[in-house]
Amino acid sequence: MRTILILNPKGGSGKSTLATNIASYFALKGKNVTLADCDPQSSSIDWLAVRPESRDTINSSVLKKDRLDVPKGTEVLVMDTPAGITDKRLTKFLGQAQTMVMPVIASPIDMRAAERFLEGLFSLKGTVNNKIKIATVANRVREDTLVAAKLEHYLSHIKLPNGKKLPFMTMLRASQNYIHAAERGLSIFELAPSKTYYDREQWEPLLRWLNSSRSIPK
Numbered sequence: 001m002r003t004i005l006i007l008n009p010k011g012g013s014g015k016s017t018l019a020t021n022i023a024s025y026f027a028l029k030g031k032n033v034t035l036a037d038c039d040p041q042s043s044s045i046d047w048l049a050v051r052p053e054s055r056d057t058i059n060s061s062v063l064k065k066d067r068l069d070v071p072k073g074t075e076v077l078v079m080d081t082p083a084g085i086t087d088k089r090l091t092k093f094l095g096q097a098q099t100m101v102m103p104v105i106a107s108p109i110d111m112r113a114a115e116r117f118l119e120g121l122f123s124l125k126g127t128v129n130n131k132i133k134i135a136t137v138a139n140r141v142r143e144d145t146l147v148a149a150k151l152e153h154y155l156s157h158i159k160l161p162n163g164k165k166l167p168f169m170t171m172l173r174a175s176q177n178y179i180h181a182a183e184r185g186l187s188i189f190e191l192a193p194s195k196t197y198y199d200r201e202q203w204e205p206l207l208r209w210l211n212s213s214r215s216i217p218k
């Protein structure tokens with residue numbers, strides 16, 4: 001089973017947005033997908049609840065006493081996580097996934113929080129790269145702003161404990177497309193291609209990574 005964790009302890013960074021869009025992307029590819037909502041705010045479950053029946057089915061799963069009940073036959077498990085995750089829960093989440101995607105917003109506060117979080121994550125010896133592959137995504141970016149440039153610079157220069165670069169996948173612009181899609185239980189991949197052409201292009205590097213062995217530990 002392919003297991004993808006979306007995590008950033010900062011609220012509002014785009015975890016649920018990434019989780020639902022990734023789940024829909026794999027469902028559109030014909031995979032048996034389960035979207036696990038580990039957040040009591042249950043944005044992903046709400047999204048599934050309004051998802052039209054005519055669309056590709058995505059199974060749901062919720063955390064019960066820190067355990068996930070994953071439906072049999074699941075080929076891709078996407079895990080949406082809550083804000084404010086602490087160390088003990090973090091290790092649990094990390095232990096359940098091959099791949100982690102971390103969205104970061106272009107704001108100084110979010111960048112500092114990301115920096116602190118990654119420091120803690122990298123101090124978990126033997127985890128990053130050996131047990132789980134991690135990549136970052138800049139999210140809700142207003143292009144041509146100074147803070148967007150700063151975020152891009154920051155994310156493209158983070159070093160892993162082994163000295164290599166932490167993969168920075170892409171910048172996703174701030175777009176109403178994400179909001180319109182979310183309202184209807186859809187992803188941007190299910191909106192008119194003419195309206196979402198630019199957003200789809202921005203997703204390409206992330207999807208290529210998720211589809212490649214580079215995002216799976218050996």
Ligand SMILES: Nc1ncnc2c1ncn2[C@@H]1O[C@H](COP(=O)(O)OP(=O)(O)O)[C@@H](O)[C@H]1O
Pocket residue numbers: 010011012013014015016017018043083139140141172173174175176178179182
């Ligand atoms: N790229 C984007 N463009 C526009 N709005 C976005 C984008 N990403 C997220 N949002 C919106 O920002 C809010 C927070 O995103 P969400 O995915 O719920 O974050 P989290 O799950 O990390 O708390 C939501 O209202 C969502 O629709």
Ligand SMILES: [Mg+2]
Pocket residue numbers: 015016017039041043080081
């Ligand atoms: Mg969320």
